[in-house]
Amino acid sequence: MTDVSVLGAGSWGTALATLLCNKGKKVKIWARSEATSQEINTEHTNKKYLPGANLPLSLECDTDLERVVSGSEVIVLSLPSHTVKDYLEQIKPLLNESTVIVNTAKGFDVGTLQRLSQVAATVLPGSENNFAMLSGPSHAEEVVKQMPTAVVSASKSKKTAEFVQDLFICSSFRVYTNPDLxxxxxxxxxxxxxxxxxxxxxxxxxxxxxxxxxxxxxxxxxxxxxxxxxxxxxxxxxxxxxxxxxxxxxxxxxxxxxxxxxxxxxxxxxxxxxxxxxxxxxxxxxxxxxxxxxxxxxxxxxxxxxxxxxxxxxxxxxxxxxxxxxxxxxxxxxxxxxxxxxxxx
Known part of the structure; x- marks a missing residue:
């Protein structure tokens, strides 16, 4: 079983965490808000971001970043793009050489004009081949309802792109690979x-x-x-x-x-x-x-x-x-x- 940590309990992070739980993965999700964390753990809902969605009982939420990240094989970044650099710096001591980073944020580091893979390479030198971007036409509101969706997994490494493809792909969520990160x-x-x-x-x-x-x-x-x-x-x-x-x-x-x-x-x-x-x-x-x-x-x-x-x-x-x-x-x-x-x- 692959242990996955999802950083960001907004609509997209919650939808992806739900998808992975439904595939039998062990998933922890990090929320900035204590109220959101309690709601996910006790009511198994996230009404602010995904109203009407029932979340898996197995999904664990925590506001402690270290507890969420420690020991995970895969880190999914579902954060606002302007915060990605800061959170990568925070979790850097908790990662190892084989940790796979899956970014889902769509944006730039405005200060440096870097793409987010470049940000990750700056903060985590040597991690380029363990980084993938998951992107495509994918509204969280539809993914959590298991409506047919298709996205791409892009990475410099074919092995990483295919690993992420296998991690997420299911009957309602088709994942293609793409070498053009x-x-x-x-x-x-x-x-x-x-x-x-x-x-x-x-x-x-x-x-x-x-x-x-x-x-x-x-x-x-x-x-x-x-x-x-x-x-x-x-x-x-x-x-x-x-x-x-x-x-x-x-x-x-x-x-x-x-x-x-x-x-x-x-x-x-x-x-x-x-x-x-x-x-x-x-x-x-x-x-x-x-x-x-x-x-x-x-x-x-x-x-x-x-x-x-x-x-x-x-x-x-x-x-x-x-x-x-x-x-x-x-x-x-x-x-x-x-x-x-x-x-x-």
Whole structure:
């Protein structure tokens, strides 16, 4: 039996812990809140994050990080991306050379612009081959109800990717492996930025045409930056790219989309974050994407306009006008296919 520690008793951490318990794994989950810990242990529910879900009786929750992590073979990080570095530093003394780290957070370290695998490699030197990213279109609310879901396990190590695949895969949760860790991480982080934008579109009262255009142009921007940073372009056409983008941009479960709706409806960023009540990864991801686009000299007009809305008080309606009135271009050239593609000039 594999001993697994899940750090983070939010919706996704709780859903994954439930899935693993149902597979017969011994699972401990760490919660920051004593009230949440008591609820999981005594009532076997987590009403704040997964209302209506009945959790396994075997799932143990604790607020003591050392008790949760010590002796575990696998650590699953289901934490806000901006806290990953801090918690890795805290658990570092409790890990050994064979501990597998499975990250599910989708974001960047905003201060350094590092992907989270790079953060882990900095904090835990030599751990690169024991690190995997689990990502894809996977709302916790549906996974805990055992609705069919497909994700990817990405790692520099084929052995680790396949280990994580075997750990999580079941009849309702299909796991593919992918060697492109860079692309999978970037797809997961950047789709939150585009989801904020589609939410803003909804908040402004626009329709399906606008949303479809935003998603299509969004994946083009994700792909441009992703390839510039070393990702495989095919990854962005897969589950952790366009798959995750679609679900995050269209679902009522998406907190990034909900945040965008609030902003499009006229609320400030602070009012929006207070109303959503949970971490909105797309906010920090927008800041990181804006800086990375400058660093890699990649054109990302959607990201630029979203950055101006969030951090420079630009009106959302003005941002839409700026995007629609940009200099005309050729779509194929714009997504990176160079050369004259016309048969007849």
């Amino acid at each position: 860079v692309g999978v991480e970037l797809g997961g982080a950047l789709k939150n930025v585009i989801a904020l934008g589609t939410g803003i579109s909804d908040g402004l009262g626009f329709g399906d045409n606008t949303k479809a255009a935003f998603i299509a142009r969004g994946i083009a921007e994700i792909g441009r930056l992703g390839v510039a940073m070393g990702g495989n372009p095919l990854t962005f056409a897969g589950l952790s790219g366009v798959g995750d983008l679609i679900v995050t941009c269209t679902s009522a479960h998406s907190r990034n989309r909900r945040a965008g709706i609030c902003i499009g409806s006229g609320k400030t960023l602070n009012q929006t974050l207070e109303e959503v009540g949970m971490v909105v990864e797309g906010v920090n991801a927008t800041k990181a994407a804006y800086k990375l686009a400058q660093q890699y000299q990649v054109e990302m007009p959607i990201v630029e306009e979203l950055y101006s809305i969030l951090f420079a008080d630009q009106e959302a309606s003005s941002a839409v006008r700026n995007l629609m009135e940009r200099v005309k271009t050729n779509e194929m050239e714009d997504i990176g296919l160079a050369g004259d593609l016309w048969e007849n000039n």
